Amino acid sequence: MSRTVLMLPGDGIGPEIVAEAEKVLNRVNEKFSLDLHFESALVGGAAIDETDSPLPDETLSKAEKADAIVLGAVGGPKWDSLPMAKRPEKGLLGLRSNLELFANLRPAILYPQLASASSLKPEVVSGLDIMIVRELTGGIYFGQPRGVRNLEHGERQGYNTYAYTESEIRRIGRVAFETAQQRGKKLCSVDKANVLEVTVMWREIMEDLKREYPDVELSHMYVDNAAMQLVRAPKQFDVIVTGNMFGDILSDEAAMLTGSIGMLPSASLNSQKQGMYEPCHGSAPDIAGKGIANPLATILSAAMMLRYSLEEEEAALAIEAAVSEVLDQGLRTADIMSEGATRVSTREMGDAVLNAL
Amino acid sequence: MSRTVLMLPGDGIGPEIVAEAEKVLNRVNEKFSLDLHFESALVGGAAIDETDSPLPDETLSKAEKADAIVLGAVGGPKWDSLPMAKRPEKGLLGLRSNLELFANLRPAILYPQLASASSLKPEVVSGLDIMIVRELTGGIYFGQPRGVRNLEHGERQGYNTYAYTESEIRRIGRVAFETAQQRGKKLCSVDKANVLEVTVMWREIMEDLKREYPDVELSHMYVDNAAMQLVRAPKQFDVIVTGNMFGDILSDEAAMLTGSIGMLPSASLNSQKQGMYEPCHGSAPDIAGKGIANPLATILSAAMMLRYSLEEEEAALAIEAAVSEVLDQGLRTADIMSEGATRVSTREMGDAVLNAL
Numbered sequence: 001m002s003r004t005v006l007m008l009p010g011d012g013i014g015p016e017i018v019a020e021a022e023k024v025l026n027r028v029n030e031k032f033s034l035d036l037h038f039e040s041a042l043v044g045g046a047a048i049d050e051t052d053s054p055l056p057d058e059t060l061s062k063a064e065k066a067d068a069i070v071l072g073a074v075g076g077p078k079w080d081s082l083p084m085a086k087r088p089e090k091g092l093l094g095l096r097s098n099l100e101l102f103a104n105l106r107p108a109i110l111y112p113q114l115a116s117a118s119s120l121k122p123e124v125v126s127g128l129d130i131m132i133v134r135e136l137t138g139g140i141y142f143g144q145p146r147g148v149r150n151l152e153h154g155e156r157q158g159y160n161t162y163a164y165t166e167s168e169i170r171r172i173g174r175v176a177f178e179t180a181q182q183r184g185k186k187l188c189s190v191d192k193a194n195v196l197e198v199t200v201m202w203r204e205i206m207e208d209l210k211r212e213y214p215d216v217e218l219s220h221m222y223v224d225n226a227a228m229q230l231v232r233a234p235k236q237f238d239v240i241v242t243g244n245m246f247g248d249i250l251s252d253e254a255a256m257l258t259g260s261i262g263m264l265p266s267a268s269l270n271s272q273k274q275g276m277y278e279p280c281h282g283s284a285p286d287i288a289g290k291g292i293a294n295p296l297a298t299i300l301s302a303a304m305m306l307r308y309s310l311e312e313e314e315a316a317l318a319i320e321a322a323v324s325e326v327l328d329q330g331l332r333t334a335d336i337m338s339e340g341a342t343r344v345s346t347r348e349m350g351d352a353v354l355n356a357l
Numbered sequence: 358m359s360r361t362v363l364m365l366p367g368d369g370i371g372p373e374i375v376a377e378a379e380k381v382l383n384r385v386n387e388k389f390s391l392d393l394h395f396e397s398a399l400v401g402g403a404a405i406d407e408t409d410s411p412l413p414d415e416t417l418s419k420a421e422k423a424d425a426i427v428l429g430a431v432g433g434p435k436w437d438s439l440p441m442a443k444r445p446e447k448g449l450l451g452l453r454s455n456l457e458l459f460a461n462l463r464p465a466i467l468y469p470q471l472a473s474a475s476s477l478k479p480e481v482v483s484g485l486d487i488m489i490v491r492e493l494t495g496g497i498y499f500g501q502p503r504g505v506r507n508l509e510h511g512e513r514q515g516y517n518t519y520a521y522t523e524s525e526i527r528r529i530g531r532v533a534f535e536t537a538q539q540r541g542k543k544l545c546s547v548d549k550a551n552v553l554e555v556t557v558m559w560r561e562i563m564e565d566l567k568r569e570y571p572d573v574e575l576s577h578m579y580v581d582n583a584a585m586q587l588v589r590a591p592k593q594f595d596v597i598v599t600g601n602m603f604g605d606i607l608s609d610e611a612a613m614l615t616g617s618i619g620m621l622p623s624a625s626l627n628s629q630k631q632g633m634y635e636p637c638h639g640s641a642p643d644i645a646g647k648g649i650a651n652p653l654a655t656i657l658s659a660a661m662m663l664r665y666s667l668e669e670e671e672a673a674l675a676i677e678a679a680v681s682e683v684l685d686q687g688l689r690t691a692d693i694m695s696e697g698a699t700r701v702s703t704r705e706m707g708d709a710v711l712n713a714l
């Protein structure tokens with residue numbers, strides 16, 4: 001069964017890291033006879049420069065047809081002064097929303113080989129393994145109305161709308177409960193139900209779903225407390241589920257607890273398990289083109305793709321084992337470098353993973 | 358000049374910690390002949406139990422007349438199932454909004470004596486001293502419309518509005534720039550200007566204000582990145598300014614970096630410098646009534662009150678010095694206890710501060 005994977009390099013370090021992921025995917029494609037076909041397209045700032053749109057029609061139509069997508073990253077100072085509707089980020093948000101990629105899975109895992117990279121004490125983070133399930137196509141990211149209006153007395157007011165329907169909450173809730181079932185069976189739903197009506201409803205629906213998943217222990221936490229608890233004692237968490245905006249903040253905070261955000265992949269899935277896979281880190285324009293970026297988060301995103309969208313668990317495991325092996329070998333890109341290790345470039349890291357495969 | 362201070366113990370550990378702050382205030386009142394008069398009133402769950410309202414008229418009118426307010430904390434599981442409008446938190450939010458306490462100052466300071474309490478590595482947090490300036494009477498906390506509605510096809514939608522006017526942003530911006538001028542002259546404004554229109558306007562206005570404060574270095578950061586940077590390298594920050602919701606999350610995260618949130622005070626000021634002062638921590642219902650809560654954040658909040666609202670710097674410094682001295686003496690409540698220190702109760706800690714005065 002032939003399947004198509006769309007590669008979207010994007011901006012900044014995107015092209016460099018996606019190139020390494022493609023090398024790795026080509027290798028497992030052969031080795032495991034996966035019959036994957038690769039296409040590529042423009043998105044974000046790169047697409048703006050060529051076509052004046054962050055999400056050209058051609059890219060969207062290729063994305064809709066693909067079985068899965070690997071994305072590098074979008075954005076950079078070059079496009080920062082563009083109006084909201086023309087920014088690189090709209091390319092990413094447009095893909096998420098057009099493909100209905102509502103379920104964003106963001107693991108925060110501490111690799112034992114990289115424990116010293118964390119700014120937290122070893123005993124606080126060793127063995128850390130959290131999965132954040134973030135709602136990705138609703139909430140304040142997409143709520144209407146939004147904009148800037150002139151008030152009667154002459155001044156302007158900026159406004160956005162944080163909204164969720166019951167069915168939007170229910171479908172992300174199910175993904176979270178199912179994820180918890182496959183892991184430690186503990187789910188913490190994060191909201192601000194003491195202030196925001198929309199999250200009161202969120203909490204109610206999570207409580208409601210609980211009855212369908214009696215083996216999962218559900219708890220609730222206010223977002224401010226969750227931001228604290230992640231710093232204080234992150235290992236108390238197994239799976240966290242939350243809305244788009246809180247998920248943006250908490251998943252980045254959780255990722256940084258590991259000290260090695262250059263290692264963390266993510267998956268964004270729709271209900272047909274079609275998915276977009278990208279590193280948690282951004283486009284890092286300051287180091288773009290220098291060949292020093294860490295390609296492992298993107299390579300691990302490709303592994304997640306094999307697992308979730310293409311159901312090629314064996315190939316996924318092979319990539320993950322290869323990444324673990326290069327870490328064991330002491331190979332490190334600049335971002336995760338530590339004393340006694342061997343510093344390698346983006347390409348050398350990709351080659352090392354190939355060799356380990 | 359006689360001045361009135363309103364004491365609002367509130368819920369949970371509130372009454373215990375406010376009692377200690379009042380003892381300390383009484384002592385400095387005498388010692389420095391401050392001519393302070395104390396009143397007290399009900400707020401939050403305690404007020405609901407007595408009057409059926411989280412903010413009785415009598416409390417609000419006392420608050421309006423007072424020169425400053427010391428609040429313990431509000432909320433607890435007992436009142437968690439009440440409808441939004443009747444929750445203890447509405448007492449707190451009502452005070453903030455009725456008194457127009459728009460400027461919330463939340464320091465995150467690491468006490469050298471308590472460095473080991475942090476979950477972060479000592480080199481990452483030693484000497485930490487950040488001031489978070491949070492907008493407190495606008496944004497999504499108060500935005501209209503809000504609620505839960507029935508959509509045409511039958512399901513419900515919850516919604517809240519994140520809105521700011523130019524003047525709301527400008528006045529909190531000025532407080533932040535002025536705070537930065539009195540400190541390290543570095544201000545970081547946190548927004549999500551790549552996604553939310555309201556924060557595009559926020560960023561514009563901060564840029565605009567910059568011209569009035571040429572001695573302050575202004576930078577901008579997306580909220581997800583700020584949540585990461587606080588974990589990775591918190592000492593890069595001097596003053597952070599942000600909206601109500603992001604400020605709620607980031608100030609709690611920053612506070613927890615110190616590991617001793619039981620030590621952190623906060624001030625909420627209006628444009629007449631009338632203010633409400635409260636510990637950063639919550640009502641901690643699980644330890645209420647046990648006499649083990651840490652009263653120091655509330656005592657330090659009283660010191661902040663003397664400084665900002667009552668302009669009694671000498672008395673403020675005396676309290677802060679006394680707190681530092683009891684820490685030097687090795688006295689610790691349970692939350693900050695460490696090996697070799699002497700564990701004391703809430704009351705014993707208050708008495709020790711009195712003795713040190």
Ligand SMILES: CC(C)[C@H](C(=O)O)[C@@H](O)C(=O)O
Nearest residue numbers: 075089092093248551552581
């Ligand atoms: C680039 C930006 C729009 C995006 C988001 O906020 O969702 C990014 O921060 C992310 O988390 O994937």
Ligand SMILES: CC(C)[C@H](C(=O)O)[C@@H](O)C(=O)O
Nearest residue numbers: 194195224432446449450605
């Ligand atoms: C109790 C709650 C309403 C409040 C808030 O969210 O502002 C608290 O978390 C705080 O930060 O003072």
